[in-house]
Amino acid sequence: MxxxxxxxxxxxxxxxxxxxxxxxxxxxxxxxxxxxxxxxxxxxxxxxxxxxxxxxxxxxxxxxxxxxxxxxxxxxxxxxxxxxxxxxxxxxxxxxxxxxxxxxxxxxxxxxxxxxxxxxxxxxxxxxxxxxxxxxxxxxxxxxxxxxxxxxxxxxxxxxxxxxxVPSLRDRAEDIPLLTDYFLKELNKKTGRDLSIPNKIIDEFVKYSWPGNVRQLKNTVNRFCKHGEIEYHERVHNKGRVEADASNDILYAKAKEKGIDFVMEDVEKSLIFEAMREGKGKRISAANLLKTSYRSFRYTHDKYFSDK
Known part of the structure; x- marks a missing residue:
């Protein structure tokens, strides 16, 4: 484990x-x-x-x-x-x-x-x-x-x-080579092989957005070792282009599906949540972090998080 x-x-x-x-x-x-x-x-x-x-x-x-x-x-x-x-x-x-x-x-x-x-x-x-x-x-x-x-x-x-x-993998992309090496060693130990992944593929991994995070990377390393670098290089490259900026793409897709108002509310709610976390649950501290008035922050906070 x-x-x-x-x-x-x-x-x-x-x-x-x-x-x-x-x-x-x-x-x-x-x-x-x-x-x-x-x-x-x-x-x-x-x-x-x-x-x-x-x-x-x-x-x-x-x-x-x-x-x-x-x-x-x-x-x-x-x-x-x-x-x-x-x-x-x-x-x-x-x-x-x-x-x-x-x-x-x-x-x-x-x-x-x-x-x-x-x-x-x-x-x-x-x-x-x-x-x-x-x-x-x-x-x-x-x-x-x-x-x-x-x-x-x-x-x-x-x-x-x-x-x-717990941060997403795309927010700590510099860790991807180390994670790839770790999963490779796990796979080699399990299979008794001496598998490796070329640096150019690892470079593609670093550029990719990883919506499935570390779990997806682990499975991707496994599939690459099974199917070969050329085929999988193209798949990684093409997916990377489509999802080069995961945050924007996810927001845009959600906006097309549910409307921009829904997405803006989602973003606003996330900001309120993070500010409350950093402000140790104090609304005045959270309001200061977001550079807004306490009254405005309280209204927005209660809109999403008030007890009902």
């Missing part, structure tokens, strides 16, 4: 330092980042550098199950709680008590009925089994993650002492 971020870019060096500091504490953490950037790698890094590294650890995807199954999995149930509940069952919060629980797509859980119960767990560690009436407590460290900013409500955001943004 990879527990290290490969690379020497300023963004990764800063991320490592921040995660190392966070690991020394037992606070809950929220990780934000696009799909494929390595949020679970960040979770494992925190785990391995903290005092709970030898305690239970379980990853769980909140968006992959129904509300009923999600509640039962996390909280457990009492005997007779529902048809077929012939015995008491402990949920993950009890199974991982004293350890660490990685909750991916946490925003999906909050959207579902029962989301308020998870908010209580995040803040106080308290919960009840499904069908139960006794308040239980779990000493579990929650590392939560989500890739969609729109799923992060203010209720959820402000319950985490630490919020960490």
């Amino acid at each position: 990879t527990v290290e971020f490969i690379g020497g870019s300023d963004k990764i060096v800063s991320l490592r330092e921040k995660l190392t500091r966070i690991a020394e504490w037992n606070d809950n953490i929220l990780l934000i980042g696009e799909s494929g950037v390595g949020k679970e790698v960040a979770a494992n890094y925190i785990l391995q550098n903290g005092e709970r590294k030898d305690s239970p650890y379980l990853p769980f995807n909140c968006g992959a199950v129904s509300r009923a199954l999600l509640e039962d999995t996390l909280f457990g149930h009492e005997k007779g709680a529902f048809t077929g509940a012939y015995d008491k069952k402990e949920g993950l919060l009890e199974v991982v008590n004293g350890g660490t629980l990685f909750l991916d797509e946490i925003g999906e859980m909050i959207k579902k009925e029962g989301g308020a119960d998870l908010l209580r767990v995040i803040e106080y560690g308290d919960f009840m089994r499904v069908g139960g009436n006794k308040l239980l407590h779990s000493d579990v460290r929650i590392i939560a993650a989500d890739s969609n900013l729109e799923d992060i409500s203010s209720e959820l955001f402000y319950r985490f002492p630490d919020v960490v943004v």
